Amino acid sequence: MARRPSRPARVLATxxxxxxxxxxxACSDGGASRASGSSDAVDATGAxxxxxAADSPSASPTASPSNxxxxxxxxxxxxxxxxxxxxxxxxxxxxxxxxxxxxxxVDVAGFLTAKTDAADCQKLLDSLYGDALLGKPSGPSAVTGxxxxxxxxxxxxxxxxxxxxxxxxxxxxxxxxxxxxxxxxGKGGKxxxxxxxxxxxxxxxxxxxxxxxxQGNVGGSPTTLTLDxxxxxxxxxxxxxxxxxxxxxxxxxxxxxxxxxxQRLKDVLAGKTPAPNPGQFD
Numbered sequence: 001m002a003r004r005p006s007r008p009a010r011v012l013a014t015x016x017x018x019x020x021x022x023x024x025x026a027c028s029d030g031g032a033s034r035a036s037g038s039s040d041a042v043d044a045t046g047a048x049x050x051x052x053a054a055d056s057p058s059a060s061p062t063a064s065p066s067n068x069x070x071x072x073x074x075x076x077x078x079x080x081x082x083x084x085x086x087x088x089x090x091x092x093x094x095x096x097x098x099x100x101x102x103x104x105x106v107d108v109a110g111f112l113t114a115k116t117d118a119a120d121c122q123k124l125l126d127s128l129y130g131d132a133l134l135g136k137p138s139g140p141s142a143v144t145g146x147x148x149x150x151x152x153x154x155x156x157x158x159x160x161x162x163x164x165x166x167x168x169x170x171x172x173x174x175x176x177x178x179x180x181x182x183x184x185x186g187k188g189g190k191x192x193x194x195x196x197x198x199x200x201x202x203x204x205x206x207x208x209x210x211x212x213x214x215q216g217n218v219g220g221s222p223t224t225l226t227l228d229x230x231x232x233x234x235x236x237x238x239x240x241x242x243x244x245x246x247x248x249x250x251x252x253x254x255x256x257x258x259x260x261x262x263q264r265l266k267d268v269l270a271g272k273t274p275a276p277n278p279g280q281f282d
Contacts, residue, residue, distance in 0.1 A: 074142035083260035088146035104186030153243035191216035203262035204232040
């Protein structure tokens with residue numbers, strides 16, 4: 001597969017910082033759900049993150065898929081290297097990716113009287129670490145991951161309980177206000193976390209995007225992790241994308257993943273075979 005010209009190469013992070021990269025999950029039947037109390041150890045193969053923006057998630061679907069998502073369909077709906085720009089290479093280790101900077105206990109005192117906000121911010125960190133931003137899927141699920149230098153991209157297609165999916169998207173919409181800026185303490189000391197809203201292509205029935213930045217120390221060196229996150233609902237199913245790393249966010253790649261991935265999922269639900277992206281044959 002000939003690859004499209006890649007954009008200018010990013011400045012590589014230090015060897016110490018590279019160890020903190022987030023990991024992405026290999027194609028599987030179920031979404032990963034991991035507790036925040038897990039070890040800070042980071043898989044050397046990496047991790048990723050991505051952005052989001054949105055419609056009201058409770059709005060009625062604009063198009064009702066005729067078929068239910070199956071395990072085979074979820075796998076078919078996953079994006080490929082040809083669907084995203086840059087020199088992304090698909091990897092098989094996404095399910096083992098972990099980012100130690102996401103492991104920490106939120107400083108509740110910093111929220112004054114809004115302790116419920118602190119709980120939401122803790123949930124955000126835990127969900128990003130566990131690759132379960134929308135919660136545990138209620139049906140078939142498949143994941144894949146890509147790596148490009150110091151950046152990683154995690155992609156999931158899954159079926160969810162409709163009410164819980166609405167709740168998860170609504171929760172995401174509140175995070176830029178509730179968790180705009182807070183601190184968390186983990187291995188290596190305190191981390192400064194910022195959460196902002198990111199735009200997402202107008203795809204699917206509802207969508208939301210975020211950018212999460214975590215500043216802390218890894219191996220005694222100041223390190224910044226930037227993750228762009230997006231979630232898009234299609235009927236009772238959804239795609240989630242998380243991309244980024246120590247070199248910065250990956251908003252453009254998240255946008256492409258959303259555009260191509262939403263159409264692939266719609267095709268699968270309609271009983272069609274997703275058309276190959278022309279970029280795969282450039």
